[in-house]
Amino acid sequence: MANLKERNEEVVVTANGSAVLQTPYIDAVTNKGYLDVKQHKWIMPEWLKGWIALIPALIFLIVFMIYPIINSFMISFINNFYWVGGSNSSLAIVNFIASRANTRSSIVQSFGIQNYVNIFKDQLFWQALGNTGLIVIVEVPLTILVGLIIAVCLHSIKPLQGFYQTVFFLPYVTNAIALGMVFNVMFSDGSAGLFNTLIGWFGINPVNWLGASASKWSMFFVIVVYSIWNGIAFKILVFMSGLSTIDKQYYDAARIDGASKFTIFRRITVPLLSPQILYITVTSFIGAAKSYSQIIALFGAGPVNFGGTDGTRWITIVGFIYKYMQSTQESALGRAAAGSVILLILILLLTLVQFAVSKNRVHY
Amino acid sequence: MEVRIEHLTKSFIGKKGSKTTAVNDMSFVVPDGKLVGLLGPSGCGKSTTLYMIAGLHKPTDGHIWFGDEDVTNVPPENRGIGLVFQNYALYPHFSVKQNITFPLDNVRFPSPLQAYKTRVNEAKSQIKKAQKAGDQEALALHEKELAEAEEALQKATEELEQIKVQDPERYAQLTKKKLTKEEKDEIAHKMARLVDIEPYLERKPKELSGGQQQRVAIARALAKSPRVLLLDEPLSNLDARLRLQTREEIRRIQKETGITTIFVTHDQEEAMSISDVIVVMNFGVIQQIDEPQKVYDEPVNLFVAKFLGSPAINIFDGEIKGGKLYVAGEVFDDDKVYKEEYHGVIHHEYAFVKGTRMTSEEYQADLAAHPERLEGLQPKEVKALKNPEIEIVQEDEEVVKKDRLVKIGVRPEAFTYSKKGSLPIDVQFVQHVGRDVSVIGRVKGQETGMKIIIPSESWKDVVGQNELRFEPKRFYVFEESGERIK
Numbered sequence A: 001m002a003n004l005k006e007r008n009e010e011v012v013v014t015a016n017g018s019a020v021l022q023t024p025y026i027d028a029v030t031n032k033g034y035l036d037v038k039q040h041k042w043i044m045p046e047w048l049k050g051w052i053a054l055i056p057a058l059i060f061l062i063v064f065m066i067y068p069i070i071n072s073f074m075i076s077f078i079n080n081f082y083w084v085g086g087s088n089s090s091l092a093i094v095n096f097i098a099s100r101a102n103t104r105s106s107i108v109q110s111f112g113i114q115n116y117v118n119i120f121k122d123q124l125f126w127q128a129l130g131n132t133g134l135i136v137i138v139e140v141p142l143t144i145l146v147g148l149i150i151a152v153c154l155h156s157i158k159p160l161q162g163f164y165q166t167v168f169f170l171p172y173v174t175n176a177i178a179l180g181m182v183f184n185v186m187f188s189d190g191s192a193g194l195f196n197t198l199i200g201w202f203g204i205n206p207v208n209w210l211g212a213s214a215s216k217w218s219m220f221f222v223i224v225v226y227s228i229w230n231g232i233a234f235k236i237l238v239f240m241s242g243l244s245t246i247d248k249q250y251y252d253a254a255r256i257d258g259a260s261k262f263t264i265f266r267r268i269t270v271p272l273l274s275p276q277i278l279y280i281t282v283t284s285f286i287g288a289a290k291s292y293s294q295i296i297a298l299f300g301a302g303p304v305n306f307g308g309t310d311g312t313r314w315i316t317i318v319g320f321i322y323k324y325m326q327s328t329q330e331s332a333l334g335r336a337a338a339g340s341v342i343l344l345i346l347i348l349l350l351t352l353v354q355f356a357v358s359k360n361r362v363h364y
Numbered sequence B: 001m002e003v004r005i006e007h008l009t010k011s012f013i014g015k016k017g018s019k020t021t022a023v024n025d026m027s028f029v030v031p032d033g034k035l036v037g038l039l040g041p042s043g044c045g046k047s048t049t050l051y052m053i054a055g056l057h058k059p060t061d062g063h064i065w066f067g068d069e070d071v072t073n074v075p076p077e078n079r080g081i082g083l084v085f086q087n088y089a090l091y092p093h094f095s096v097k098q099n100i101t102f103p104l105d106n107v108r109f110p111s112p113l114q115a116y117k118t119r120v121n122e123a124k125s126q127i128k129k130a131q132k133a134g135d136q137e138a139l140a141l142h143e144k145e146l147a148e149a150e151e152a153l154q155k156a157t158e159e160l161e162q163i164k165v166q167d168p169e170r171y172a173q174l175t176k177k178k179l180t181k182e183e184k185d186e187i188a189h190k191m192a193r194l195v196d197i198e199p200y201l202e203r204k205p206k207e208l209s210g211g212q213q214q215r216v217a218i219a220r221a222l223a224k225s226p227r228v229l230l231l232d233e234p235l236s237n238l239d240a241r242l243r244l245q246t247r248e249e250i251r252r253i254q255k256e257t258g259i260t261t262i263f264v265t266h267d268q269e270e271a272m273s274i275s276d277v278i279v280v281m282n283f284g285v286i287q288q289i290d291e292p293q294k295v296y297d298e299p300v301n302l303f304v305a306k307f308l309g310s311p312a313i314n315i316f317d318g319e320i321k322g323g324k325l326y327v328a329g330e331v332f333d334d335d336k337v338y339k340e341e342y343h344g345v346i347h348h349e350y351a352f353v354k355g356t357r358m359t360s361e362e363y364q365a366d367l368a369a370h371p372e373r374l375e376g377l378q379p380k381e382v383k384a385l386k387n388p389e390i391e392i393v394q395e396d397e398e399v400v401k402k403d404r405l406v407k408i409g410v411r412p413e414a415f416t417y418s419k420k421g422s423l424p425i426d427v428q429f430v431q432h433v434g435r436d437v438s439v440i441g442r443v444k445g446q447e448t449g450m451k452i453i454i455p456s457e458s459w460k461d462v463v464g465q466n467e468l469r470f471e472p473k474r475f476y477v478f479e480e481s482g483e484r485i486k
Ligand SMILES: Nc1ncnc2c1ncn2[C@@H]1O[C@H](COP(=O)(O)OP(=O)(O)OP(=O)(O)O)[C@@H](O)[C@H]1O
Pocket: B012, B013, B020, B021, B022, B040, B041, B042, B043, B044, B045, B046, B047, B048, B049, B266, B356
């Protein structure tokens, strides 16, 4: 209790010479705790209060984020990793030590980069990487553009605004798998499918959208449409809240300055919305890089199917990781861990690049 | 460019259907090249008027003329106006230079053949109309016109082709669609020099002081060489010294460019010092239009008298009795106007919208202080009064009176000290401030405070006295309704 300062009422002499009894001034943010003599209690410093309030969140963070990340990082650098029966630990490093003591097994775990060597030799990984890259490159710009346009339109209409908002927020509250089933019906094969009927009116022959023998790009089309629809509500919400903070006078000024609607959108709205656009870009990139559920939702999860004849046509990195985690193949777990570490690093790099690029283009 | 406002009215319909008439049947003229000050208290409809002239608000009624052109339904971008907003509205993500050139980026020059093509199209549509109406005579006329128009177009096209071959430079100039970067830069620099912000062209607005931002806003408004410049309380965010300085600057720029300008302000001193003509408004209605000195010297009603002048005009009670004007029981003035009967309507305005003109608390307090205002009102009207959504409840009372109470106004500096003066004052205290002596007191037997400013020399006459008499050099007499009598 040495650094606790005692505070009490003190006598202060004012400028005109009279003495005044003053209660001590307490900083809004006290860096040190002190003993309040009057109330007989210790006043906690602000930073401690902050930490205490954060404890529940921190516990969850450690259990569900930090620990798995460290663990998969460890696993990815252990050759021939397997869980030793009876090691009684879910920590990879403890498991590793136990495996060295386990002389009965013929598989020897050791530190090394064998998992990474394996994964880079794996044809399926490159396919997953390519698929994920395509999804990211096509889906992110499209979803932002569409979201932005819908948000601007929604923002500018007065009547029925509430109704349209509800329509666009429906996918947000709908289960992704349920939505996938709906899409499955909409894009079902033959001329009975909703979408095929629709394009039939324009004289286009029915397309096999999602079937096992469907072309790669018809599947891709559905995946992109589905992903945009599935994720757009949140983006619209963010853009709309951003739009409502833009001073209407800028638009009045721009009208007087003779700017067309498109010029206003491009040169006034977009720059003033740039903090929201950056936020959505970063989160969309991360989300798209982690694509998985959309594909499962469209092609079915039991057994896990990523489309095509062999069920891996549109496998993504997360799909790849998942597939190997389930696999009983030798050292599959190590490969899955290596995949997840690569994904983490890719996302990190992408995000850093985005922040660097946006530095001069975002106007807070 | 002369700007003419005719019977301009703007009503806003609220969410619950309540109607606010922000501007009511306004008419005035801004002569070419002059600066007109639009003066009135907060919420009287100044910005609304300006926005209608700018084209941002659509008038409920009335017309706006720019010279001979009726621009009432012309969109803002085609009106040729520059507007400086109340809080500048500079684009925060543009540099000063980009802010100034933004209006120029949007300039599109029509093709030199445009006029000819329009003539052809016009003739074609006239022909269709005539065909529909079956008017043979008109049809023949318009067909002839079409032939002529097409010929003219043909000739112009050929001419242009010729220029293209002979004088490519001139051809490029003629067919130019946008301003080039160099031209825009040149204008930006010229404007920046005019308002003295050239060193700051590359900065962002938030890196500038309020006064500098204000000048950028003026530069942006002037960049497109507008026909009319509109300024909405441009000085209200500046400190007192900067305000004075910028005010003179605006006047200088306006004189230099000779642009027709409308300047909105709620500061009477500002309006007086900058304007060629002042338009005084209150509650969306024009009170007086005159030159500044005239508005000050000859206010048409009590509102204008009170609104102009600092320190404010002294208002005290008087009574017309038997054709003479009495103050404090003595004859104050004798004139034939007091012998005339007063035929008039007294407007009583009681209710105010919550939050705009008077808060409901203020309004309730006001009502509590003057319960007599409820007298003579129908129960329905009283109920309406208590509903803060109601804007104004007006009760018009017709009166014909000979003997009546009136208000008298005398400006503080319009008094002379005289032992035989017609106005007896109970003195509260006397102050010697700078060149002047101010006497603070009340008219004998009355409540309202008076401030009288007389020259220093009178100090020895007035100091230490409890009662003094003054002679007003000039005074105004108003009906209680505010109308000027003399
Ligand atoms: N969009 C609107 N909807 C409803 N009422 C409005 C609207 N704009 C203005 N008003 C009302 O019209 C009246 C005049 O407003 P205006 O902005 O023209 O005042 P002003 O004279 O410019 O005041 P200030 O000096 O405070 O800027 C006010 O009573 C205001 O409440």
